[in-house]
Amino acid sequence: MAMTSLRQKHLNQALMRIPRRAESTDRRALAATYVMAGSFSAMLHSTDHQILYGRRGTGKTHALLYLADLIERTGDVPVYVDLRTIGSAGGMYPDGSMDLTSRGTHLLVDTLEAVHDELLNLAVEENGREALLPTLDPLAQAASAVQVVGEVERETTAGDKAESSSGIELSARPVVKTSSGWTAHQESRVRRTGVERHHVVFGPLNRALRGIVRALDGARLWLLLDEWSSVPLDLQPLLADLLRRSVLPAAGVTVKIAAIERRSRFSATAPGGDYVGIEVGADAASAVSLDDCMVFDHARTRSQEFFGQLLHNHTTSRLAGMAALAPADVPTFLEETFRRNAFAELVRAAEGVPRDAINIVALAAQHAHSEPIGLPHVRLAARDWYLRDKQTAIVDDEPARQTLRLLVDEVVGRRRSRTFLIDQLTEEESVNALYDARLLHVLRRGLADKRHPGTLYDGFAIDFGCYVSLLLNGELSVPPKDKGSWLSSARGVPPDGFNLAAEIVDLSQLR
Template sequence: MTWPAFAGPSTLAGVASTRQKHLNQALMRIPRRAESTDRDSLAATYVSAGSFSAMLHSTDHQILYGRRGTGKTHALLHLADLLTQTGDLAVYVDLRTIGSTGGMYGDPTVNLAQRGTHLLVDTLEAMHDELLSTAVEGDGREALLPALDALAEAATSVQVVGQVEHETKVGDAFSQHHGVDLATRGARISAGRQETANRESRLRRSGVEQHHVVFGPLNRALRDIVRALDGSRLWLMLDEWSSVPLDLQPLLADLVRRGILPVAGLTVKIAAIERRCQFRTGPSSGGDYMGIEVGADAAHAASLDDFLLFDHVRSRAQDFFGQLFHNHVSLRLTEMLGEPQSDVLDEMFKRGAFNELVRAAEGVPRDAINIAALAAQNARDEPIGIADIRRAARDWFLRDKQTAIMAHEPARQTLRLLVDEVVGRRGSRTFLISHMACPDTIDELYDARVLHVLRRGVVDRRHPGEMYDAFAVDFGCYVSLLLDGGLSGQPADKSGWLTSARGIPPAGFNFAKEAIDPAKLA
């Protein structure tokens, strides 16, 4: 930056204050969601965690897992940009936005077959619209047009058929009486005959209602599209899978497995939240299952949460988030000031503040961006300090994470007891829990990003059949204690080996004694 000639102290202070204000404004302007950002900005700001980008670029069908805010959408859109540069064709479909009849998919008053049919047709029409835009606007893709007509016709022929099992009873009855009475003085003679007939027919079908998908010419239409690409590969990216109602997900997965996965020259990538997915049901009475078998029909891409596990190597976390904020802030400052920027992190954060931000983020990029934006708002025209980060982390925890679990009383109660035990009594932030004894509330807290997995499947050498999962309590759960002096510093990791690179417990470590028993928390 060029300083004004003969600038005095007050002038220099004013320029520095304006500069700092621009830096903090750049932090506050970082987009929270990838779909709201143009493709050029996505490419400029993307940061890959380890070998994740290379793995995602594989032509294998893959399911990409990750909690909210880990960057699934950004990863898919960045991959689409790379594929376009290499000549392949990427079709991105956001499953939250398909369809025109809002609320139908999750409406319990509409039968499953009707809801499923609408979902499948709407998904195929979204694919068709993306391909049509490419054929009309893209150079050299006109050959797609005839094949797209066949895809549009195939989309309308897809339907979900349900066989409703019922009981039918048909019956009738017939009665006839004949009689003669003769009477004289003092005597009565009676003769008669009674005839009765009953007929009943019953047809009973019992069991569980089953559905299947009728695909029609879908597979053939997709093969024609791939042939029209003349050697280029077609990549289908289905984002926000978990937004589809759980009971409809196996139907959509079955469409993908039977109608799309067998097509040579086509790759499918699905982004989903693991605990909000149901990719298959079955097997049915015929021995087959409906949906996708993860690991067989589609490879299970390693979770983004696993790639963002930085506790084992703290320097990796600082490098990742340093590059992330440098890319975003430099781009925003260039837009604001009209000149390229470099080495901005040292100007934005006071000593130790950036490391505190990395700790507060717990490996989740969107949480890091939101905390940094709130901290920049608190700092105004000053560099961001540790206290700014802590106040922002507390506000973000109360505003986003705690709100997410307020309606789930068992999960909220479990979190309170865990924080009391782990942070309060043990003075730690990490804990072990038996893999077999892990309750659903722990998974719900992990899904809400108030617990974070450090390691899974840790084996007790003395009892190899017993495995444990290692978790860390979220920074927001105890940051208020740091702000008001209840804690003099960060909670120590009493089981420090959990966050070491090797992850080997010390000799004599007693798993049974150190692990938390959820049943005894209360």
């Protein structure tokens, strides 16, 4: 019994030590713990330019770093850039008083300088890549070219000065001799004033990138841009347009961009019907959504298979030096770690978000200590994670907090459910904020009402942690119905899992 308890304690401690963020983990370890969701990995490894959508915690960074490791193994060259680290967060980018074009161009230059630095490290540290060194200077010159623009102000001053000598005087300044012995010194000074701006010439920049590709001797250059949504929204179309004109046309270069769908703006309409930015589906071949990949339609067991493999991979990695304690396979791991129904409840609480699953299971393992994780542990952990992380994410956003209160009162309180529908055309920033904070989850997109086929709805669910906290606090005498959710439905999620007549929510009317 003591040995069993000790083994369980080590398993729970391994769950508590799972890294919460991919960027803080070694790339090889990330590759070893990565779990493919359906055909997502194959789509991601295509050479097409792609935009990778996903909310925070769905694994965008993990996917890009896994792809970088895979690219290295195949002989290609990955360049990973975290856009949060470009420039200064408190500097010019969010400064709305500065010229938009200047801010966008500075951002492109900073991004290209980051690419230059990564390639320089590769050329210096990796054998066989020395040919890159001569090609990096043209990239640096094209990316950081500066010109002074503005009016040139010419100032001329003149003055008289008594001279005791006579004859011709040589001077750096023009001198005029007078008959009285005085000399007039005329001094001319030119002062140039202007605004210093980065001036990007797309031709040299594109040629520099082609030179880099040639130096790679057949290897492909993969530019992986992470945290796109950290760039101010008004700058995103400009950065996208500059990438479209300089980087995307270069043969032998593939660009992957990780972004939050409702926090991204890749194009803007320009005068004359043209556009500025990247046209998704044309300039970037496709957009892949991790949010959609993590919703396992019509196959409830697939979600459990994914999260079971994910936790098993991480636990095995944590117990690498204790082979006798590491479970041999996923079924053995789940049987030893969770009591009956507890793992299914964990998958339900995760709402398809791997980071939430990792945090909830760590809290549940902490509650369980040296015992297998049970259903009460998972529910307590889901409530704690909701209160500690998700709810605090909107503590300073009064519109989002007010919208969540209205939805909980209406959907959970009055309708005894947790699913609802909102018109796709509804412009609600508070809904976007709740979606970003994983307090609302999209279960279905583009549901049509047969009576009004021109109107499309998105189907949402209120977060599991939100209403389980109400249940644990005794504020709900009857559990909410969950008929529209992929998380608990015995049949999976049927396409018509929402009652269009009963579940549409009009936020303007609620207010």
